[in-house]
Amino acid sequence: MSEQKKEWYVVNTYAGHENRVKDNLEKRLETMNLKDNLFRIVVAEETQIEVKNEKSKEVVRNIFPGYLFVEMIMTDEAWYVVRNTPGVTGFIGSSGGGAKPFPVAQNEIDSILRRIGQSDKKIEVDFKVGDHVKILSGPFAGMEGTVDAMNDQTQVATVLIILFGRETPTDINYIDLAQTL
Numbered sequence: 001m002s003e004q005k006k007e008w009y010v011v012n013t014y015a016g017h018e019n020r021v022k023d024n025l026e027k028r029l030e031t032m033n034l035k036d037n038l039f040r041i042v043v044a045e046e047t048q049i050e051v052k053n054e055k056s057k058e059v060v061r062n063i064f065p066g067y068l069f070v071e072m073i074m075t076d077e078a079w080y081v082v083r084n085t086p087g088v089t090g091f092i093g094s095s096g097g098g099a100k101p102f103p104v105a106q107n108e109i110d111s112i113l114r115r116i117g118q119s120d121k122k123i124e125v126d127f128k129v130g131d132h133v134k135i136l137s138g139p140f141a142g143m144e145g146t147v148d149a150m151n152d153q154t155q156v157a158t159v160l161i162i163l164f165g166r167e168t169p170t171d172i173n174y175i176d177l178a179q180t181l
Contacts, residue, residue: 006039007103008071010092011082015066018043021087022068028081037078040071044116048139054164063116067092069109074100114155114175123155127179133159137176144180145170 013021022041029038044063049056072078079100083090091101114123127133127147134144145161148169155174160167 004073006071006073008069008106008109009074009101009103011068011070012089012092013066013068013087014089017087018062018066018068021085024085024087025070025082028085032081034078034081037073037075038070038082040069042069042071042113042116042118044069044112046116049170050139051163056163063112069104069112074103114173117154117156117173122152123174125157125174125177125179127157127177132180133157133177134180135159135161135172135176136178138172140170140172147177 011021022043025038025041029035029041044067045060046063047058047060050059070082072082079091082088093103094101129147129150131147132144133147135141140161143161145159147157148160149158151157156171157174157177158169159172159177161170162168163170
């Protein structure tokens with residue numbers, strides 16, 4: 001009865017059309033009454049700070065161009081609707097010929113959801129406000145700073161790092177931080 005289990009699947013789209021396909025799927029979810037089979041549709045995007053000529057700006061970057069993640073119960077109807085949505089070129093993990101795709105391993109999807117700040121699972125951290133931490137990944141990887149604030153709901157800490165000679169508050173996911181001694 002694996003068909004009745006809610007699992008994550010990777011949907012292949014035209015590159016650059018991920019958000020448009022997501023919108024199309026969300027509309028079809030309503031119009032074709034698939035709320036019981038299609039749950040979450042995620043475009044894996046992260047916000048990064050780009051620094052150019054001593055000016056910084058936030059840039060949203062798609063981690064997996066040409067792909068989106070769909071949490072669904074793989075019924076014949078849901079499978080048909082998703083793969084026939086405009087902009088969808090197929091599922092990853094399907095051998096074709098009418099074979100249904102394989103779901104993404106739960107630990108892999110958990111890692112992706114944590115990276116984009118949409119994880120259901122909470123991470124236990126060993127640092128608190130005022131502690132010195134090192135940034136493990138992202139544009140500020142290798143930098144160290146002091147935890148100024150923590151949001152356990154979003155699992156994001158505001159870390160004060162030295163940028164252009166001044167202390168700058170930067171939001172970093174808990175998963176990307178480690179306490180220094």
